[in-house]
Amino acid sequence: MQKYQYINTRTNLGRLTGRIKKARRVAVDIEADSFHHYFEKVCLIQIAVGQDIYLVDPLADFELSAFLDVLADTVIIFHDGGYDLRMMRSSFGFEPRSRVFDTMLAAQLLGYRQFGLAAMLDEVLAVSMAKGQQKADWSRRPLSEKLLAYAADDVLHLAELADCLSAGLKELGRTQWHNESCQWLVKATAVEKGQPDKDRQWRVKGSRELTRRQLAFLRQLWRWRDGEARRADRPPFKIMGNQQLIHLALWAQSHPNTSLNKGPRLPRHCTGRRFTGIETAIARARALPESSWPRPLKPPRAPRWSAADKELADVLRDKCRQIADRLGIEPFVLAPRATIAVIARERPATIAELADCGPMMQWQAKLLWPAVKSVLGA
Template sequence: MQFFYMKNKEGLGLNRKEVLSYIYVDTQEALNLLIARMRKTERIALDTEGNGLHYYYQKVCLMQLSMGDESYIVDPLAGVELESFLNELVEKPLILHGVDYDLRMMRDSFGFRPRNAIFDTMLAAKLLGYELFGLADLLQRLLDVTLTKKGRKSDWAQRPLTEAQLDYACDDTRYLEPLADRLTRELEGLGRLEWHREMCKRVVLSTENNAVRDPDDAWRIKGTGLLEPRVMNYVRRIWRWREDEAQRADRPPFKIMGNPAILELAIWAASHPSVSLAHGPRLPRHCQGRRLRALERAIRKALETPLSKWPEKRKARPSPNREPDCSRVVEALWDECYRIAETLGIDPAVLAPRAMLASLARKRPRTIEAMMEDCAMMRWQAELLVEGVRRILDNHHG
C-alpha cells in the first residue's frame, strides 16, 4: 500500500486547504482494507483508465474510487484477487462521469454489471442545459476546481506509473460526489431528477451488449462507399492486413495505418497494378521488413481477386423519411422538438434525436405508451412531445 500526497487545492465548499491523500492499492492486504471501507459507505465515485490508445486488446488498467474525502486507486494489473472487491462494488450506488465507456470496459474486463443506481454527472449536465459538460468544464464552473491535463494520453498499462499520472487519475473521482450533489440540487429545482434517473437506467442497459457488426462488412471504413468495387477490393485486403498486424503487435489499428492512408493506398494500388509500393504513397515508417512483405502480399491478393469476388456497393436502404410526406412530418417534429427544448434550455437532441423523430414519423404513435414501446422513447420524452406529435400527425394524414 502506498500513500501519495497531493498539492494543496482550493475549491468552493470543498475545504481544499487541507492536504489530501490517496491510497494506491496494489497488494491483497490493501485491497482487503479497501473492501472493509467500502462496506461502510453508501455510495462510491468511480472511474477507470484503459489502454485503448496504445493496445489492440483493451483492458482496465486502473480503477479509481472516492468516498467522501478518501480516494483510492486500485491496480488490477498487480496480481491481486478482485472477486470480493467487485462483488462489493457491484452492489453500491455509483457516481460516474460519462458512464458508457467505463461500464463497457468493466464488463469486458471483469464481467461487471452494476445492480444499484448509477448517477452520471455528464447526463445531469446535459439535462440542465450546460453547453460544456466535460468533467473539467463542470468542475471549473461549479466548484472552482482546475484539473490538470497531464496524463490524459498515458499508457496506463505501463508500470511504474508516475505521481503525475496518479494525480491525474485520482482527480477524475475526487470531486464527483460534491459535483453530483450540486447537480442533484439543480435537477430537483427544475423537476428533472426523475428524467435523469430514467436516462441513467437507459444508458446502463445500453452497455449490456455491444452493437454487432457484420464481420464481412467491418472493413467498410468511412469513404469506402464512394469508391468503385475494384478499389473497394483493395480497401478490404489492406484493412484485413492492418487488422492482422494490429493483433500481432497488440497495437490499435490506427497506429498501424490510419483510415485515410488505407483509402489513399487502395486508390493508388488499383490504378497501378504490379507497380512496386516503393513508387506509391508514403507508408508509415514502421511498415518495413516482414510487415511490408505482408502488405505486398495483401495487395497482390487484391490484384488476383476475380471480378466475381469483388465487394458490391451497398444499395441505399429505403428510408421512409425520404418520402415527401414523411420528410415533412420529420421536419415538423423537429421544429416542435426545437421549440420545447428551447423553453427547457436544453439541446434538442437531448429531448429527441432525429432518428427518434424519423421513427415517430414512420410508426405514427399517438399515446405515451405507444411512443415508448414503438419508438424507444423514455417516458419523460414522450410526455413532453405527445401533444405536439398528435397535432402534427393529424395535420399530415396518410
C-alpha cells in the same frame, strides 16, 4: 502531499473492499488503453470514498472479483459513465446492481450547455482541472506521479458535484427523470455488441470512390493490417493509416508489374516480415478473379418520406423546441431529431406507441405527448 492511495496489493485491496462495503456511495472513473492497444482493457480504477481517493491497479497480481462484487452493490457516481460501464463490463464482466448517478445526465436535465467534467466543475464548484493526459498509455508500469495525480483528480470532486446537481434536480422536480435516464444508461451498456459485418468492416473512409478492382486490393491490405495489429496488440492506425491503405491499394492496382520496393513510401516499421506480408496481400488481391472482387455497397435505403411527413416533422421539431425552451433544456435531451422523424412517420395514436418510437423514456413521452396529440389529432 499525496492525495490518493495506490492499490496494488491483495491486502490493501481487501481493506478498500471492506471500506466500500460500509460506504453509502462511491465515485468511480476508469482509465483504459484503447489509444495504444488493439485489445483494449481497463488499466486503472479511480474510486473516491468520502474524502479519500484510491487508485486500484487492475493489472497488478491479485483477484478483483470480491472487490467488484461489493462495488456492484454500492451506489456509484459517474460522469458520462457509458464508456466506463462498457469497459468495466468487457474487462471484468461488471454490472452494477445498485443505483448509478451520472452527473453528465443530471447536467443535461438541468439545462447546462457545456457538460464535460472540466466545464461542470468550473461552473458549479469553481474548480479547475488539469488537462492533457487523455492519450497517455495507462497500461505502462510504473505509472508516473503526474499520471496518478491526474487520475485522482477525476473523482476528487465528483461526489460534491453530484450533491449540487441532485439538489437542482429535486428543486425542479426532475429527480425521477434522472433516475430513469441512469437506468437506461445501465441497460444500454449491458447490450452485447454484435459481430462486425465482414463485408463492411474493411471499407474505410474514402473507399466509396474506389473501383471494384481497387477495393479488392484494399480489402486484402486491410486484412493484413488487422492481423498485424492483433499480433502486435497495437491499434490498427499505428500499423498503417486508412489513407495510406487507400493510397497503397490505388498504387497496387495501377502498377501490376512493379516491385513494392519501388512503390509508395511505407511506415518505418513495415520492413522484414511486415513488408513480406504487404507483398503477399497485394499478390492475393491481384490473383482474384473478377467474380471475387468486392462490389460497391448500395447506399442504405432511406425511409420513405412523403411531403406530409416532412411537414409534420418540422412542426413536431418546433413543438419540441418550444417545450425544451420552456424547461430550459436542449431539444435533443427531450427528443433527438431522429426520434422526431420516426414519430412523424409512425404517427402514434397513444402515449405507449409514442414511447416505442424512440424508444423514448417515460418522462420524455409524457412531456411530449400533449404536443404530439394536438398535432396529430390523436
